[in-house]
Each structure stands twice: as C-alpha cells, then as structure tokens.
Amino acid sequence: xxxxxxxxxxxxxxxxxxxxxxxxxxxxxxxxxxxxxxxxxxxxxxxxxxxxxxxxxxxxxxxxxxxxxxxxxxxxxxxxxxxxxxxxxxxxxxxxxxxxxxxxxxxxxxxxxxxxxxxxxxxxxxxxxxxxxxxxxxxxxxxxxxxxxxxxxxxxxxxxxxxxxxxxxxxxxxxxxxxxxxxxxxxxxxxxxxxxxxxxxxxxxxxxxxxxxxxxxxxxxxxxxxxxxxxxxxxxxxxxxxxxxxxxxxxxxxxxxxxxxxxxxxxxxxxxxxxxxxxxxxxxxxxxxxxxxxxxxxxxxxxxxxxxxxxxxxxxxxxxxxxxxxxxxxxxxxxxxxxxxxxxxxxxxxxxxxxxxxxxxxxxxxxxxxxxxxxxxxxxxxxxxxxxxxxxxxxxxxxxxxxxxxxxxxxxxxxxxxxxxxxxxxxxxxxxxxxxxxxxxxxxxxxxxxxxxxxxxxxxxxxxxxxxxxxxxxxxxxxxxxxxxxxxxxxxxxxxxxxxxxxxxxxx
Ligand code: ADP
Ligand code: MG
Numbered sequence: 408x409x410x411x412x413x414x415x416x417x418x419x420x421x422x423x424x425x426x427x428x429x430x431x432x433x434x435x436x437x438x439x440x441x442x443x444x445x446x447x448x449x450x451x452x453x454x455x456x457x458x459x460x461x462x463x464x465x466x467x468x469x470x471x472x473x474x475x476x477x478x479x480x481x482x483x484x485x486x487x488x489x490x491x492x493x494x495x496x497x498x499x500x501x502x503x504x505x506x507x508x509x510x511x512x513x514x515x516x517x518x519x520x521x522x523x524x525x526x527x528x529x530x531x532x533x534x535x536x537x538x539x540x541x542x543x544x545x546x547x548x549x550x551x552x553x554x555x556x557x558x559x560x561x562x563x564x565x566x567x568x569x570x571x572x573x574x575x576x577x578x579x580x581x582x583x584x585x586x587x588x589x590x591x592x593x594x595x596x597x598x599x600x601x602x603x604x605x606x607x608x609x610x611x612x613x614x615x616x617x618x619x620x621x622x623x624x625x626x627x628x629x630x631x632x633x634x635x636x637x638x639x640x641x642x643x644x645x646x647x648x649x650x651x652x653x654x655x656x657x658x659x660x661x662x663x664x665x666x667x668x669x670x671x672x673x674x675x676x677x678x679x680x681x682x683x684x685x686x687x688x689x690x691x692x693x694x695x696x697x698x699x700x701x702x703x704x705x706x707x708x709x710x711x712x713x714x715x716x717x718x719x720x721x722x723x724x725x726x727x728x729x730x731x732x733x734x735x736x737x738x739x740x741x742x743x744x745x746x747x748x749x750x751x752x753x754x755x756x757x758x759x760x761x762x763x764x765x766x767x768x769x770x771x772x773x774x775x776x777x778x779x780x781x782x783x784x785x786x787x788x789x790x791x792x793x794x795x796x797x798x799x800x801x802x803x804x805x806x807x808x809x810x811x812x813x814x815x816x817x818x819x820x821x822x823x824x825x826x827x828x829x830x831x832x833x834x835x836x837x838x839x840x841x842x843x844x845x846x847x848x849x850x851x852x853x854x855x856x857x858x859x860x861x862x863x864x865x866x867x868x869x870x871x872x873x874x875x876x877x878x879x880x881x882x883x884x885x886x887x888x889x890x891x892x893x894x895x896x897x898x899x900x901x902x903x904x905x906x907x908x909x910x911x912x913x914x915x
Contacts, residue, residue: 440676446668447645448603449557449595449634450660452610453588454620455564455627456499462563462587463490463533463715470626474580482585484528489714496587497718499619500540500561501728503589506617506735507556509544511725516717517561520707526566526579534562534590536709540718546613547737548605555594562588589619595634595645600664607631607657616736616761624655631660635667637675646671647681651688651695663688663695670695739764747777756785763789766799773810776817783813787827791835803838811842825851825899853902860893860905864913867892878914886910 461468464481481488504511518536539560545553566584568577591610597603611629614620622629631654636646649667654660667686674681686695734742736758743754757767767784774780788809792799812830815821821830825846833845846852854860867889868875878885886907893906 441669441672443639444637444668444672444675445640445642446598446600446664447595447636447638447648448597448599448664449648450593450597450603450606451632451634452591452607453564453630453632454591454614454622455629456496456587456589457618457620458493458495458499458587460493461585462493462496462561463585464488466582466585468586470628472582474578474582477582478584482528482581490533492715492718493587496561497540497720498728499587499617500559500589501720501725502617502732503591503614503619504541504544504559505725505729506613506732507541507544507546507559509541509556509559511720512538512540512542513720514538514717515540515720517712517715518709519712520562520709522707524565525577526568526581526584528566528581528584532563532565533712533715535560538717540720546606546609548602548609550602550605552602554602554606555596557592557594559589559591562590564588595636595648600661600668603633603664604657604661607660611657612736612760616733624657627655630655631657633660633664633667635664635671636681637668637671647683649681649684649686649695651686652698654688659688659690662693666693666695733761736761736764743781747781749778749781753781753785756789757781762799766802770806770809773806774813776813779813779817780810783809783827787831791831803835805838808834808838808842815842815846819855819902819904820852821846822851822853822894822899822903824894825849828899851898851900854897854900855902855905857905857909860897860901861909863893863896863901864889864906864909867896868913875914886914889914 455468458468460466461482464479466477466479466482469477481490501511515535515538517533519531520534520536521531523530539558541559542557544556544559546556547553564583564586566579566581568579570577572578593606597606611622611624614629615622620629624630633651633654634648635651636648638644638646649671651663651667654663666688671681682700684700685698687698688695740754740758743749743757744751747754749757757763763784766788767781770780770784771777788799788802791797792802797803812821812826812834816823816826820843826842829849830842830845830851833849834840834842837845870892871889874885874888878889889910890903890906893901893910894903
C-alpha cells in the first residue's frame with residue numbers, strides 16, 4: 408500500500424515536473440518571439456489652451472458650464488459668420504514651441520479639414536496642415552533619450568457628443584466647439600510603453616509649467632492618440648499602424664500600448680494581416696476594440712482656409728517671447744542637484760510643478776539654509792497642503808515665519824520634530840505669532856544645559872539596567888535606543904548632540 412502510493416506520488420511529481428518544464432519552454436519561446444520584434448510608437452497630444460476665449464470668437468472657454476451656454480453664432484457656424492484669430496493662441500503656441508526647441512514657421516496658415524460629424528457644425532475643422540506653426544523640436548525623457556517632434560499645429564476643438572444620456576438620442580454640447588488646441592505630434596521614434604508614459608508625464612509638466620494648458624486629462628483638457636506598429640528588429644521600414652484614440656489618462660496610454668504591442672505580435676505570429684485601424688481603449692477590461700478602418704489624409708480634402716489671413720511671426724515677436732520664458736524644469740533640476748547639492752528625489756519633487764519651485768525660490772529669499780528649506784517645503788509644508796487640500800499659494804504661514812522656524816532648528820534651539828510638530832501646528836492656528844515665542848511658551852526650547860541632560864540620561868540608564876549591560880558587552884547598536892528614550896523623556900527638548908556626548912561618557 409505504502410509502496411503503491413509512493414509510486415503514484417512519484418509519478419505525479421514526475422508529470423507535474425514535465426508539465427512545468429513544458430510551460431516554461433513555451434513561455435520562454437513566447438518571450439523569445441517578443442524579443443524578435445520592436446515596437447514603434449508615435450504620439451499625438453491635443454492640449455486645450457488656457458485662453459479666456461475661443462480660437463476664433465469671444466465665447467468663454469471655462470470648463471463645466473451648463474451645456475450650450477458658451478455658443479455664439481460663430482461657434483455654431485451660422486451662415487455669414489467669420490472667424491477672427493485670437494492672438495493669445497499664437498503666443499502660447501510659440502511659447503511651447505520655443506521651450507521644445509522647435510523651428511518656428513515664420514509664415515504659417517490655416518487649412519480646412521473636411522469631415523461630416525454632428526459635433527462639427529461647420530462640417531470642417533480649421534486646422535493647420537501644410538504649414539504648422541512649429542516643426543521639429545524634441546523633448547528629453549528622464550532616461551535622457553530624446554523624443555523627436557514632427558510638428559506642433561494650432562486647431563479648433565469640436566463639440567461633444569453625449570451618447571449615454573438617452574437610449575435613442577445623442578445629445579450635443581457645443582461649448583467645446585472652437586476651443587483652441589495645440590496638437591503636438593512626435594516622430595515614430597518611441598519604442599516602449601514606459602517611454603511613452605514618461606514622455607506624456609514630462610510634456611504635461613511642461614505645458615502646465617508654461618501656463619499653456621492645465622494638463623487635466625480626466626477633464627479632457629489634454630488627450631492623447633497613440634499610433635502603434637511593430638516590426639522585426641533591424642527592419643527600417645515602418646509596419647502598418649493602429650491608432651488608439653482619445654486616451655484620457657497617462658496610465659491608460661501605457662496599458663493600451665502594451666496591449667496593442669502584444670496583440671499585433673500575436674496577429675503576425677499567427678500569419679494574420681494587420682489592417683490600418685482606429686481603435687478605442689476599454690478601461691474596464693484593459694483591452695482595445697476597433698472603431699473603424701483608418702482614413703488617410705486625402706479623405707479630408709484639406710485646402711487653405713480662405714477666411715483667415717496667414718500668421719507672420721516677426722523676429723522681434725519671437726525674441727520677446729523667448730526672453731520672457733521661465734527657467735524650465737530640466738534646467739532647474741540641474742541647478743538644484745548641482746549648485747544646491749540637493750538629493751535627486753527632493754529636487755524632483757520641487758521641480759514637479761512650477762508652483763512648488765516658485766514657493767521654494769521665494770523661501771530662499773528669506774533663508775540661506777538651502778537644504779533645510781528644501782526639506783521643509785517637500786516635508787511639512789506640502790504635507791499640510793495635501794492633507795488640507797489647499798494650494799501652496801494659500802499656505803497660511805509667511806515666508807519669514809518659515810525662515811524663522813528653520814533658523815531655530817539650524818541653531819539647535821528647537822528640534823526638527825517639535826518645530827514641524829507642535830510649534831508648526833500652533834503657528835498654523837495663530838499665524839501672527841513668532842516661532843521662538845511659541846517655542847518658549849510651549850516649553851520646547853532645547854536644553855543645552857549639561858546638568859539637566861545628564862539627569863535625563865541617568866534616569867534612562869537606571870530604567871534599563873539590562874540594556875546597559877548588553878551595550879557594555881558589545882551591543883553598540885543600543886545607543887540609538889538610549890538616545891531615543893532620552894528624547895522621549897525630555898519631550899524633544901534635549902539637544903541630541905549633548906545627549907550623545909553624555910551617553911557615550913557614561914556608557915563607556
Ligand atoms: P495622421 O494625422 O493621419 O494620424 P500622421 O502621419 O500625422 O497621421 O502621424 C500621426 C502619428 O502617427 C505621428 O506621431 C507618427 O509618428 C505616428 N506614426 C505614423 N506612422 C506610424 C507607424 N507606422 N508606426 C507607429 N507610429 C506611426
Ligand atoms: Mg492621427
């Protein structure tokens with residue numbers, strides 16, 4: 408009996424080992440196949456510009472208004488209406504173009520892109536085709552790779568079709584019709600979903616930094632179409648692409664690209680033809696599905712827009728915008744990690760958006776303790792703002808109060824724990840008070856007096872004679888425990904440099 412079950416057991420082990428082996432081989436083979444291919448990705452980003460009014464008329468661009476309340480006859484394409492160019496749009500386009508090192512097209516003009524769709528009242532979209540405002544340029548990723556840009560052009564947004572309010576009818580909201588967009592188009596030079604993710608993260612930071620676009624993908628202010636194809640490594644010709652439309656989060660872009668790469672490889676491996684297609688992403692399933700076969704440029708019957716004059720960019724105009732550009736996040740990061748010697752993760756946080764960087768820079772006008780100032784901004788200040796959902800611009804303490812707090816800690820009068828804890832709290836509740844006065848009132852000024860410190864040290868050592876013995880027999884790591892106990896006992900008032908000195912004297 409025992410022998411028989413042992414035999415059965417060994418057979419089972421043997422067959423599962425075989426199964427495991429076979430699975431491993433097939434996974435390995437699949438991986439091997441995937442590695443023979445290279446993904447090629449080009450991204451088109453639509454960024455709504457932060458102008459007060461629309462591209463060709465005075466209608467408001469504010470988000471979230473009642474449907475069809477921001478719609479003049481121009482937005483609705485009533486007969487006889489004519490477009491008038493919004494100058495602020497040109498300025499924002501030039502700003503972004505210069506920040507991305509594009510070549511500015513000094514004489515650029517609009518074209519009509521003809522298609523019929525209910526949310527497009529004119530039955531054509533005014534866009535730029537043969538003469539976009541910017542050509543070329545690039546954006547550097549965190550891994551230092553460069554993503555080359557093909558162009559940036561100006562165009563108008565369409566209205567919004569709402570399909571899920573009624574079973575039988577589609578609703579139309581034209582508030583969005585005519586809102587200015589920049590379309591930022593990369594070359595097909597991205598080769599992984601991770602790089603696409605980083606590109607969008609950097610681009611979003613840049614458009615926000617420049618005040619070009621608010622970058623809110625959930626609200627549709629920034630949208631991305633991802634074009635994806637695959638080819639065998641070493642091949643230089645582009646494969647047939649699919650385009651996944653209107654991805655409304657950076658995470659979705661990454662998921663959709665990974666899904667498509669795998670799908671395209673599988674199709675190819677199974678001997679199937681890839682057809683040029685427009686697809687959509689199903690966020691719930693994490694998959695994509697076909698919307699239509701893709702139209703080509705000829706289908707749009709582009710021709711120059713007769714109702715708008717071309718845009719001329721003078722040298723003086725370009726100069727004036729160039730000289731007003733703020734320091735860009737990459738350069739600031741270099742300065743913080745180089746000249747300021749800040750840790751890369753701290754510098755990264757400070758450069759994540761312009762509001763943070765500006766706050767830090769303003770604080771530096773009140774203190775020369777650069778590292779401490781950086782730690783205060785990314786630490787207590789930002790935590791407070793996150794917790795209470797306030798913008799940095801509404802942070803309740805003044806820069807000079809923060810600077811005073813920093814200098815109390817730097818001079819050893821107050822521990823960082825108490826400064827960022829009880830003193831910070833009290834100041835937030837009573838912003839007019841002075842940090843030092845609060846620290847005195849709360850009895851938190853650090854004790855430099857050796858006698859008082861010695862008393863705390865004695866008390867701690869008497870409380871834990873076992874630990875003292877262990878320390879003396881070689882467990883030097885216990886030093887931290889003793890110091891921590893003294894800190895607790897003194898309620899943070901003990902000056903830790905003095906504590907460590909006395910502890911060492913007593914223990915050894
Ligand atoms: P359209 O405007 O018709 O979508 P474009 O030629 O302007 O087409 O290209 C749009 C985007 O698709 C660009 O970012 C481009 O880099 C990318 N792209 C074009 N061909 C391919 C391809 N074969 N594989 C991946 N991306 C591609
Ligand atoms: Mg496209």
